[in-house]
Amino acid sequence: MKIASLTTYLIEPRWLFLRVETDDGLVGWGEPVVEGRAHTVAAAVDELSDYLIGADPRRIEDHWQVLTKGGFYRGGPVLSSAVAGIDQALWDIRGKALGVPVHELLGGAVRDRMRIYCWIGGDEPTAVAEEAARQVEAGLTAIKMNGTGRMRHLETTAQVSAVVDRVAAVREVMGPDRDVAVDFHGRVSPAMARVLCRELEPLQPMFVEEPLVPELSADLRRICDSTTIPIATGERLFSRWDFRDVLPAGIAVAQPDLSHAGGISECRRIAAMAEAYGVGLAPHCPLGPVALAASLQVDFASPNALIQETSLGIHYNQGSDLLDYLADASVFEFADGHVERLTAPGLGVQIDEQAVRKAAEVGHRWRSPIWRHEDGGFAEW
Incomplete structure (x- = not known):
């Protein structure tokens, strides 16, 4: 078995799909993308394909090592995202072959279903209580919301109160038996995060996500030590x-x-490293169906x-949504806030190739x- 081709497709709203085919006709799908830099990642996949064409797709770990380290210069979101999509597709092929x-x-299932959550509100959250109520009615037991819009290095009491009021409105809808996660999106300074x-502690969020931009990760310990809210x-x-x-x-988390x-x-x-620290896993996934299946x-x-985060109905999904490129969307149906274990070979989803090719004729140039x-x-988005 040899890798015969790698083909990328730019798909609305802001996705990039990868199709890897072998010489005996097996097809694996991946989703290599940096939101707002999809064309750049597609170029990286094209460069990496020089090594992969003609290679055995079953040597997943060896390919991962070569693709991440064989170019001498390592790391960064573009390379790691290109490798991510290729890796997903190779696992998809391996599962389908077997x-x-x-x-x-990966060792077999440790659970039969997985709890999920969806987003409510937009980049600058409004009407969040109404949206939370709709998600509860749909059967979700957890949601995530942006805590803030743009924030200055230090903010007024009014701005702090506005954040608390928004989260309080959602907490009232969700009640004590459901969960509210609050995303800071790296928009706040370390001082404002604390x-x-x-101020949010009495509302008991499930977690506060990305309280700091990643370049300030050295300050995370101060945030964690200053609050009882779990930090993700x-x-x-x-x-x-x-x-x-x-x-x-x-x-x-x-x-x-x-x-x-x-x-x-x-x-x-x-995930295994996190387990050694008593840290939970909640894969980030505001993307398409292949990324969700891999997660x-x-x-x-x-x-x-x-x-598990899902992008179903997220405010970015203009023109396409999570289920639009699946031949059978029922695999992601949820009940009581959970998705049942995927049992089909590979990633467990069947991509509608005709729909993908048609969408790629339009493509996209989504930017942050x-x-x-x-x-x-400048303000952090």
């Missing part, structure tokens, strides 16, 4: 070496992204998996929003 889901190749966590981070960490520096800081942090191979290792495969094989403060200065 007739088993990927989690069976202030906001202190990891969507902008791209390897086990990045997580090695934050796991001892006292975080409660590790959030590697299966399309950014080296794919199934690396995120499986990150769930790791979840079903990881004892410390806590909850550029935010500015009232004084004109």
Whole structure:
């Protein structure tokens, strides 16, 4: 068995799909993308294909080592995301060749269903209580919301109160038996992160996500030590070496992204590292169906998996949504806030290739929003 071709497809709203085919007709799918840099990642996949064409797709770990280290210059989101999508596709091929889901190749299932959550609100959250109520009615037991819009280095009492009021409104809807996660999205300074966590403690969020931008990870210990709220981070960490520096800081939840942090191979290792620190796993996944399927495969094989993010109905999904490129969307149906274990071979999903090719004729050039403060200065999005 040899790798015969690698083909990328730019798909609305902001996704990049990868199709890897072998010389005997097996097809694996991956989702290698950096949101807002999809064309750049596609170029990286094309460069890496020079090594992969003609290679045995079953040597997944060897390929991972060569692709991440063989170019001398290592790391960064573009390379690790390109490798992530390739890695997902190779695991998909391996599972299909053996007739088993990927989690069976990772040691077998440790659970029968996986708890999930969806987003409510947008980048600048409004009407969050109404959206939370709709998700409860749909059957979810957990949601995540942005805690803030743009935030200055130090903010007024009114701005702090506005954050607390939004979260309080959602907590009232969700009640004590459901969970509210609050995403700071790296928008706040270390000082404001401590202030906001202190004020949010009575509302008992499930966790506060990314209280700091990743370049300030050395300050995470101060945040963790200053609050009783569990701290989550990891969507902008791209390897086990990045997580090695934050796991001892006292975080409660590790959030590697299966399309950014080296794919199934690396995120499986990150999950095991996190377990050694008593840290739960909640893969970041505001992306498409391949990324979600890959995340769930790791979840079903990881004892410390806590909850899984999905992009269903997320505000970025304009023009396409999570289920639009699946031949059978029922695999992601949820009941009581959980998705049943995927049992089909490989990643467990069947991609509608005709729909993918048609969407790729349009493509996209999605870019991250550029935010500015009232004084004109750059603001973290």
